[in-house]
Amino acid sequence: MSKTILVTGPDLDPAAVALATEHGFDLVHTPAYAESQVISEHLVKSGAVGIVSRMGRIDAEVMDAAPQLRVISKHGVGVDNIDLAAAASRGIPVLVATGANAVSVAEHAIALLLAAVKRVLPLDEGLRAGRWEKPGFAGRELAGATMGLMGMGAIARATGRMAQGLGLKLVGYDPFAPDSAFEELGATRCASVDELLAQSEVLSLHCPLTPDTREMLNAEAIAKMPKGAYVVNTARGGLIDEAALVDAVRSGQLAGAGLDTFASEPPAADHVFFDEPAIVLTPHIGGVTREAGARVGVEAVRGIIQIIEGQEVPQARIANRKLLADAPALENVEK
Numbered sequence: 226m227s228k229t230i231l232v233t234g235p236d237l238d239p240a241a242v243a244l245a246t247e248h249g250f251d252l253v254h255t256p257a258y259a260e261s262q263v264i265s266e267h268l269v270k271s272g273a274v275g276i277v278s279r280m281g282r283i284d285a286e287v288m289d290a291a292p293q294l295r296v297i298s299k300h301g302v303g304v305d306n307i308d309l310a311a312a313a314s315r316g317i318p319v320l321v322a323t324g325a326n327a328v329s330v331a332e333h334a335i336a337l338l339l340a341a342v343k344r345v346l347p348l349d350e351g352l353r354a355g356r357w358e359k360p361g362f363a364g365r366e367l368a369g370a371t372m373g374l375m376g377m378g379a380i381a382r383a384t385g386r387m388a389q390g391l392g393l394k395l396v397g398y399d400p401f402a403p404d405s406a407f408e409e410l411g412a413t414r415c416a417s418v419d420e421l422l423a424q425s426e427v428l429s430l431h432c433p434l435t436p437d438t439r440e441m442l443n444a445e446a447i448a449k450m451p452k453g454a455y456v457v458n459t460a461r462g463g464l465i466d467e468a469a470l471v472d473a474v475r476s477g478q479l480a481g482a483g484l485d486t487f488a489s490e491p492p493a494a495d496h497v498f499f500d501e502p503a504i505v506l507t508p509h510i511g512g513v514t515r516e517a518g519a520r521v522g523v524e525a526v527r528g529i530i531q532i533i534e535g536q537e538v539p540q541a542r543i544a545n546r547k548l549l550a551d552a553p554a555l556e557n558v559e560k
């Protein structure tokens with residue numbers, strides 16, 4: 226059997242490459258943001274048995290091009306670029322590295338929040354252009370304000386812990402998380418999205434992009450937030466109606482936003498966000514740190530090795546475990 230792994234995007238951390246090599250696997254790559262057809266071509270040509278999914282969609286068409294494909298391993302957490310049902314119906318587990326990039330992304334969420342609230346970018350730009358500006362740039366203190374966490378998973382909880390250090394009070398909404406996720410932070414559990422929105426002077430998004438959450442933050446939802454609130458999004462751009470967000474910033478309903486992700490990536494050169502200085506933008510880089518890159522890369526490769534070598538993979542690592550349970554059993558995947 227082939228021992229090739231296809232990575233859809235750039236090089237993995239050297240520790241991940243070393244782990245693959247140690248187990249006799251070789252890594253081949255597609256270009257960044259490759260279309261499905263290009264991914265399929267690389268799969269066919271390489272005979273890869275596993276994919277480390279970084280960029281680009283892995284859909285049924287890709288899976289059908291490669292009957293030898295045994296496992297897809299996300300280089301991170303968000304699996305909205307992978308057709309989980311199509312994978313399950315072909316007996317292919319989709320693995321995630323939940324928690325491996327949580328601290329890095331949480332730090333990034335806090336960086337975006339502080340940059341937006343303290344107007345760091347326009348002040349820096351003004352100063353470099355010779356302007357010593359203070360009027361019109363009065364900030365606000367975050368201490369004592371309420372931060373709402375949408376989703377209470379690994380990144381939300383890491384963000385919450387850091388926000389507590391700034392004196393923010395925490396509320397959260399997550400229909401699937403256990404009470405312990407809220408209790409460990411002393412966060413109030415909201416019974417509905419509306420309850421969360423109504424209290425969030427800062428709203429930080431940390432839930433996956435699914436058909437249920439797509440554009441959950443639209444004009445109607447933003448109108449339910451306190452006037453002058455901030456939005457931080459390090460999750461997925463598709464959670465937000467981007468035009469509605471810009472309108473809300475322009476009307477003053479929102480005081481600003483910090484966004485690491487976009488509905489379409491990379492965004493078009495004339496994206497409406499680029500005209501709005503109260504919105505701080507970064508290029509989906511929250512999880513890109515030396516430390517997280519090493520942990521995520523190693524976890525992603527380890528998962529593929531475990532499946533191919535017939536070792537047991539923890540249930541929590543399998544994103545499509547419920548779908549797989551209804552599909553023909555794989556001997557080496559714990560049910």
Ligand SMILES: NC(=O)c1ccc[n+]([C@@H]2O[C@H](COP(=O)([O-])OP(=O)(O)OC[C@H]3O[C@@H](n4cnc5c(N)ncnc54)[C@H](O)[C@@H]3O)[C@@H](O)[C@H]2O)c1
Pocket residue numbers: 301302303304323324326327330375376377378379380381398399400401402431432433434437438459460461485486509510511512513
């Ligand atoms: N910016 C980046 O570089 C970056 C890096 C990692 C992850 N992400 C994104 O962040 C998201 C969260 O990552 P994580 O590691 O915390 O994942 P996680 O799986 O630990 O947590 C996600 C949480 O969202 C909850 N959830 C699901 N549906 C929900 C809904 N409708 N409303 C509220 N909560 C809901 C789940 O119950 C879970 O507790 C990922 O899905 C991914 O899209 C972005």
Ligand SMILES: O=C(O)[C@H](O)COP(=O)(O)O
Pocket residue numbers: 278279280300301302303304306326509512
């Ligand atoms: O989901 C993640 O862990 C990060 O957002 C990385 O996602 P990407 O590799 O799809 O950009």
